[in-house]
Amino acid sequence: MSGRPLIAVTSGEPAGIGPEICLRLIEFNSAAGNADLLILADRKLLAERAEAVGFAGKLREWTSGLHPAPGCLDVLHVPLSVPSHPGQLDPANADYVLQLLDRGIEGCLSGIYAAIVTAPVHKGVINDSGIQFTGHTEYLAEKTGTPHVVMMLAGGGLKVALATTHLPLKAVSPSLTQESLEQTIRILHAEMVRKYAITKPRILVAGLNPHAGEGGYLGHEEIEVITPVLERLRAEGLQLIGPLPADTMFTPPMLAQGDCILAMYHDQGLTALKYASFGNGINITLGLPIIRTSVDHGTALELAGSGQADPGSLFAAVEQAIAMASRHM
The missing domain is CATH 3.40.718.10 (Isopropylmalate Dehydrogenase)
Structure with a gap:
């Protein structure tokens, strides 16, 4: 892209606060200037949540080689399995959540992304779907073949x-x-x-x-x-x-x-x-053979769609990922 590290951010559980705190990264992106951010999410979901929380920027579909633009948040579209509504968990979207992670992991292993930052997922609803899931840490270890x-x-x-x-x-x-x-x-x-x-x-x-x-x-x-x-x-x-x-x-x-x-x-x-x-x-x-950071909080379903979720932990996770990626460039 621009010679700076490209950081992939997975938007996590679609019914939680992940999508909207990812939208807040447009503030971080404007201020940081030392990395390019890419949100992995369903584009329609982000647009719906953007309207709900009064997002003032532009969502732009990302393609390789695209240069960052002021006021834009780049999105790699990964489609939801079924429509999602704030605060309403649906096991049918468990596969979507894991696809976000898989796309991020694959991109890091292939060298497209310098790091992956993960928004929160809901372990319970993934397990309710019939998929055994202990957490991000264990999933990343399995998918990267790290013992x-x-x-x-x-x-x-x-x-x-x-x-x-x-x-x-x-x-x-x-x-x-x-x-x-x-x-x-x-x-x-x-x-x-x-x-x-x-x-x-x-x-x-x-x-x-x-x-x-x-x-x-x-x-x-x-x-x-x-x-x-x-x-x-x-x-x-x-x-x-x-x-x-x-x-x-x-x-x-x-x-x-x-x-x-x-x-x-x-x-x-x-x-x-x-x-x-x-x-x-x-x-x-x-x-891991890749750089991975994450928020330290859960999906906060009760805040989803309200625009009141604090993006501080996500900002800190992105900042740390950039610092680590920059040391390895």
């Missing part, structure tokens, strides 16, 4: 990665093995170097149990799984601090010692992250 990826959220001055992702709490301990934890730490370390240009990243590692197991009195995962991995990787030169009690890990003195955090399970790490950054946090998938 091990790491989910990380960033915002509020924090970078929090997860050793396990979307699992019931009772499944966390059995899933936390030395092998999986070592893979996660290696990916996290490498991506801090590659994507964030931190030469020697310092990683704060949480324990799994209260008080990091209290020397075995409150659990043995720290002794049997976490500590042996940390000691082995420290011997290779990785800077790993822990295992740390999760209830004190997010205090300012402890945070000052690290560049990022590795939590053992979803809510252990993300409760603090979302408290610090809700509305402006982002999700990054580490370990």
Whole structure:
């Protein structure tokens, strides 16, 4: 296009706020000037939502080689399976949502897009359609043939990665093995170097149990799984601090010692992250052969079509994708 990175943005669940926060990217596009944005969506859906929220720009059908134009938002048309209405989920559109992701992934793998940014999807309605879907992270890993990826959220001055992702709490301990934890730490370390240009990243590692197991009195995962991995990787030169009690890990003195955090399970790490950054946090998938960032919120069906949805998280996700893509150009 213009020698700048082309960032693909999937509009997500059509009944949610994804389409309208994507429309707000015309504001970001006008101000950024250092990347080209492409929205993957049903063109009629975007036009309907644009009318509902008073979108002042022009929706333009994208073709390869098209140069950006002021006041225009470029759209790659992917047709809905059935018409969609704000706030009304329909399992019939689950395939459409996944087609958006597939088109974005294919474009990144082929080098057309420098990165993919994803608006929120609704896991429940995709599963209601008969398609097993755990989340973006797992879907991207499967579609890119990546055996091990790491989910990380960033915002509020924090970078929090997860050793396990979307699992019931009772499944966390059995899933936390030395092998999986070592893979996660290696990916996290490498991506801090590659994507964030931190030469020697310092990683704060949480324990799994209260008080990091209290020397075995409150659990043995720290002794049997976490500590042996940390000691082995420290011997290779990785800077790993822990295992740390999760209830004190997010205090300012402890945070000052690290560049990022590795939590053992979803809510252990993300409760603090979302408290610090809700509305402006982002999700990054580490370990993929492509760059992927995302919003840190859901579909907000109750706000769909109102024009009141905050695009801050999407703006932050696009900004991060551009920064990462620019480092690799």
